[in-house]
Amino acid sequence: MCESKFKLDARAGLFLLFVLNFAVFSVSSVVALGLLLLWSAIYGIYKKYYTATIKFALVYIASVLANFFILPKCPGVIAISFAVLLIYALKILPIALFGYVFAKTTTLQELTASLRKIHFPESIITGLSITLRYFPALKEDYYQTRDAMKLKNMSFIEKMSGLVITTITRASMNIEDLSLAATVRGIDNPIKKSSMTTVHIKKGDIFVCLVSVLYYFLICKEF
Amino acid sequence: MIELKNISYSYHKEKEIIKDLNINIRAGECILFCGKSGCGKTTIGRIINNLIPQFYENGYMSGDVWIDNQNTKNIEMYELSKWMGTVFQNPKTQFFHTNSNAEIVFGLENSGMEPETIRNRYDEAIKELNIEKLTDRNMFSMSGGEKQIIAFASVYAMNPKIYILDEPTANIDKKAILKIEEIIKKLKKMGHTVIIFEHRLYFLRDVVDRVFYVEKGVVDKEFSTDAFFNLDDKIRMNMGLRSLKIPSLKKFDHGYRNNRLLEIRNLSCQYGNKTIFKNLNLSVNAGDIVGIVGDNGVGKTTLVRCIAGLHTESKGTIQLDHETLNRKKRQNISSMVMQDVNYQLFKDSALEECCLGNNCTQKESDVVLRKLDLNDFKELHPMVLSGGQKQRLVIANAVLSDKKILIFDEPTSGLDYFGMIAVSKQLKKLSEKGHYIFLVSHDVEFINEVCTKIYELKNEPN
Amino acid sequence: MEKNKKLYGKDLITIGIYTAIYFVINFAFMLAGMIPVMWILMPALIALFTGIPYLMICLKVQKTGAIFIMGAITVLIYYATGQFTTVILVTFAIGCILAEITRKVLGYGSFKGNTLSFAFFSFGMLGSPLPIWLFKESFFKHIAEVGMPPEYINTLNQFTSPYVLASVIILIPICSILGAFFAKKILKKRFSKAGIL
Numbered sequence: 049m050c051e052s053k054f055k056l057d058a059r060a061g062l063f064l065l066f067v068l069n070f071a072v073f074s075v076s077s078v079v080a081l082g083l084l085l086l087w088s089a090i091y092g093i094y095k096k097y098y099t100a101t102i103k104f105a106l107v108y109i110a111s112v113l114a115n116f117f118i119l120p121k122c123p124g125v126i127a128i129s130f131a132v133l134l135i136y137a138l139k140i141l142p143i144a145l146f147g148y149v150f151a152k153t154t155t156l157q158e159l160t161a162s163l164r165k166i167h168f169p170e171s172i173i174t175g176l177s178i179t180l181r182y183f184p185a186l187k188e189d190y191y192q193t194r195d196a197m198k199l200k201n202m203s204f205i206e207k208m209s210g211l212v213i214t215t216i217t218r219a220s221m222n223i224e225d226l227s228l229a230a231t232v233r234g235i236d237n238p239i240k241k242s243s244m245t246t247v248h249i250k251k252g253d254i255f256v257c258l259v260s261v262l263y264y265f266l267i268c269k270e271f
Numbered sequence: 272m273i274e275l276k277n278i279s280y281s282y283h284k285e286k287e288i289i290k291d292l293n294i295n296i297r298a299g300e301c302i303l304f305c306g307k308s309g310c311g312k313t314t315i316g317r318i319i320n321n322l323i324p325q326f327y328e329n330g331y332m333s334g335d336v337w338i339d340n341q342n343t344k345n346i347e348m349y350e351l352s353k354w355m356g357t358v359f360q361n362p363k364t365q366f367f368h369t370n371s372n373a374e375i376v377f378g379l380e381n382s383g384m385e386p387e388t389i390r391n392r393y394d395e396a397i398k399e400l401n402i403e404k405l406t407d408r409n410m411f412s413m414s415g416g417e418k419q420i421i422a423f424a425s426v427y428a429m430n431p432k433i434y435i436l437d438e439p440t441a442n443i444d445k446k447a448i449l450k451i452e453e454i455i456k457k458l459k460k461m462g463h464t465v466i467i468f469e470h471r472l473y474f475l476r477d478v479v480d481r482v483f484y485v486e487k488g489v490v491d492k493e494f495s496t497d498a499f500f501n502l503d504d505k506i507r508m509n510m511g512l513r514s515l516k517i518p519s520l521k522k523f524d525h526g527y528r529n530n531r532l533l534e535i536r537n538l539s540c541q542y543g544n545k546t547i548f549k550n551l552n553l554s555v556n557a558g559d560i561v562g563i564v565g566d567n568g569v570g571k572t573t574l575v576r577c578i579a580g581l582h583t584e585s586k587g588t589i590q591l592d593h594e595t596l597n598r599k600k601r602q603n604i605s606s607m608v609m610q611d612v613n614y615q616l617f618k619d620s621a622l623e624e625c626c627l628g629n630n631c632t633q634k635e636s637d638v639v640l641r642k643l644d645l646n647d648f649k650e651l652h653p654m655v656l657s658g659g660q661k662q663r664l665v666i667a668n669a670v671l672s673d674k675k676i677l678i679f680d681e682p683t684s685g686l687d688y689f690g691m692i693a694v695s696k697q698l699k700k701l702s703e704k705g706h707y708i709f710l711v712s713h714d715v716e717f718i719n720e721v722c723t724k725i726y727e728l729k730n731e732p733n
Numbered sequence: 734m735e736k737n738k739k740l741y742g743k744d745l746i747t748i749g750i751y752t753a754i755y756f757v758i759n760f761a762f763m764l765a766g767m768i769p770v771m772w773i774l775m776p777a778l779i780a781l782f783t784g785i786p787y788l789m790i791c792l793k794v795q796k797t798g799a800i801f802i803m804g805a806i807t808v809l810i811y812y813a814t815g816q817f818t819t820v821i822l823v824t825f826a827i828g829c830i831l832a833e834i835t836r837k838v839l840g841y842g843s844f845k846g847n848t849l850s851f852a853f854f855s856f857g858m859l860g861s862p863l864p865i866w867l868f869k870e871s872f873f874k875h876i877a878e879v880g881m882p883p884e885y886i887n888t889l890n891q892f893t894s895p896y897v898l899a900s901v902i903i904l905i906p907i908c909s910i911l912g913a914f915f916a917k918k919i920l921k922k923r924f925s926k927a928g929i930l
Contacts, residue, residue, distance in 0.1 A: 076878075217613055652928070
């Protein structure tokens with residue numbers, strides 16, 4: 049990504065996600081939600097996530113069309129249950145797009161540094177880092193286990209219980225090894241941990257936050 | 272500088288693992304601890320870096336460890352981490368972050384250092400270890416060797432005076448071993464104390480100052496570097512030690528000649544659009560043990576996965592006795608012993624494990640378990656077995672399922688000489704029974720010992 | 734024993750790893766929530782299938798805060814990727830706090846206590862379908878906006894009746910208890926000989 053470009057501070061991002069959440073749940077008209085999505089889309093386009101932005105927009109349009117044209121023709125129960133789900137989807141889309149771009153453009157190091165700055169509990173930061181690190185490990189483990197299972201003639205039940213066994217076994221071993229490696233590198237040091245990545249709130253962050261909040265506010269008021 | 276005084280240690284009261292150990296290591300020395308599996312050297316390492324008793328609280332330890340005239344008993348692990356760093360043997364399970372940069376500075380961040388200082392230390396580590404191309408990478412996209420080098424960098428950045436290396440090369444390839452040799456040389460030059468616990472010895476020839484041979488929890492013999500690396504091969508083998516010289520592949524001929532044939536013809540494999548290898552031809556007779564060798568990333572794993580029917584070929588055929596085998600059929604007649612066998616143990620007792628997926632009788636399973644020395648353990652949970660026993664358990668299952676193709680992926684990683692010979696014997700027995708055996712390994716000594724032919728995969732210039 | 738109350742690196746790593754396993758199962762059901770009925774049942778179904786990672790954390794980290802951290806990680810990941818609403822944030826906070834209190838009061842080693850705390854913890858996910866009831870008005874408005882026939886309003890009324898909510902609320906602890914027993918049985922059967930419990 050282009051370095052000189054403006055980058056939203058992680059704290060500002062989390063704050064906007066929070067505000068957006070309230071905005072989304074205080075409006076219900078399709079137009080208002082569309083305008084909220086538009087704002088997120090601008091963020092996405094600015095960060096050059098064109099495909100993702102287009103996909104979200106298309107899902108939005110498809111949901112709206114389904115809502116207006118397909119559902120009213122369906123029998124009552126189905127129509128209503130899907131209508132609830134669809135309107136929920138419409139509400140989630142602006143948040144999800146913002147969150148998607150935010151998560152893609154913010155490294156874990158920046159997030160960690162930001163959380164440390166606002167004195168977020170270190171134990172949660174550590175836990176979060178490990179959880180995120182373990183997802184790809186789980187995926188690797190799963191593929192290996194699946195390979196091994198393919199070469200054995202196992203029933204579905206055997207496969208499921210086998211998967212539980214290998215998952216827990218691997219988890220126990222990983223906990224042991226990771227704990228050793230982390231302990232000898234001083235994870236239990238009670239001193240406040242620091243970050244190599246430095247983060248600071250820039251004028252631009254404040255500006256973006258103010259404009260966004262104002263925009264959200266106006267939409268909520270109008271609709 | 273490091274002094275171990277009257278150290279004894281046991282997990283249970285009766286059985287002592289370390290007996291009255293007294294060792295003195297001077298500053299700037301490079302020490303190698305070697306010995307058979309289970310001789311107690313890992314335990315010694317953990318005692319020196321204070322994991323015993325601070326992390327493993329359940330054992331019984333007596334005696335003291337003095338470092339720079341301080342008794343480590345009263346030092347917290349995080350304090351000790353400032354002057355002592357440890358690299359462990361398994362590259363996959365010792366990194367904390369997904370991003371290599373974050374991993375390198377993990378220890379520094381833990382000590383609450385100023386960001387500016389962290390950056391300087393980081394830059395220095397990258398420059399000194401010459402690892403620019405490993406920066407800002409996803410740890411999961413790296414080879415085992417690369418991960419291990421990041422583990423070194425992470426410790427190096429903390430700038431400790433003492434380095435403890437616990438089998439750092441057990442799971443990695445030739446190229447990474449050379450890199451690690453270079454790093455250790457550098458550490459020595461800088462005046463650091465390096466203590467290495469290893470099975471793989473040859474790469475340490477120009478590095479170590481003294482060698483301790485550990486047996487049954489005591490330092491049985493102490494060698495000077497010259498004396499040690501010039502040990503007679505016979506004596507070395509009797510001590511259970513791996514090769515002291517850089518082993519080179521011997522010359523292989525064509526393997527067995529018989530009329531039962533597994534033929535791989537014009538085989539090509541791809542991952543997505545990326546060609547891994549193409550037009551590969553290889554014929555294997557029943558009883559052959561084929562060593563698949565080649566650099567990292569040339570597709571050895573893909574080749575054996577394809578043979579086992581776990582990867583779909585994009586072109587070519589695999590035939591057994593002139594009958595073409597599709598993917599499903601290959602899966603039915605193949606078995607694989609993975610590098611990490613913990614992925615393939617699915618049951619809660621060894622007996623059930625070896626019967627999984629086949630309808631063998633009690634009698635048959637008893638015979639096989641006895642032949643593989645597993646009879647005494649058949650009621651135990653596979654997880655409590657040793658690495659070698661787990662491996663044999665997977666073999667037992669393969670034999671009982673009557674699998675013709677057997678694939679071994681790095682079966683000797685982290686094994687001493689006796690362990691390696693035991694695996695070779697196992698493989699030779701399977702060869703006599705007419706299995707088609709494929710072996711992927713970096714262990715040249717082992718390949719020389721066991722293979723009947725080799726196939727070298729090369730990077731094809733596209 | 735002051736020293737042992739603190740959460741050490743090993744404890745946090747244990748929590749982190751089992752939370753990853755919990756999250757994967759949770760996420761799978763989140764995706765299944767695309768089907769309307771599944772969405773309402775989701776909190777209960779998640780409770781039924783996540784007993785193992787939850788109990789492993791309870792078993793391995795018998796200290797205050799373990800479950801709170803587990804919940805916080807889950808919420809943070811969902812939140813930062815925008816798939817979570819503020820409603821869930823609140824339900825999760827309440828669920829985790831009640832779970833922690835239960836564990837403390839009934840004892841960290843007690844299976845009963847852990848099962849009950851699991852039931853509270855599982856209420857956290859109720860926050861996902863809860864907006865159906867909380868923002869009922871907004872759904873009515875929407876139905877009118879897209880021009881559905883008025884008799885549909887009746888169906889919506891049934892759909893969002895307090896009885897449905899009540900049955901979901903009853904279903905969650907039942908499934909949690911079942912899930913915990915199920916998990917205990919599997920762990921006992923499969924791992925009692927393995928030396929990792």
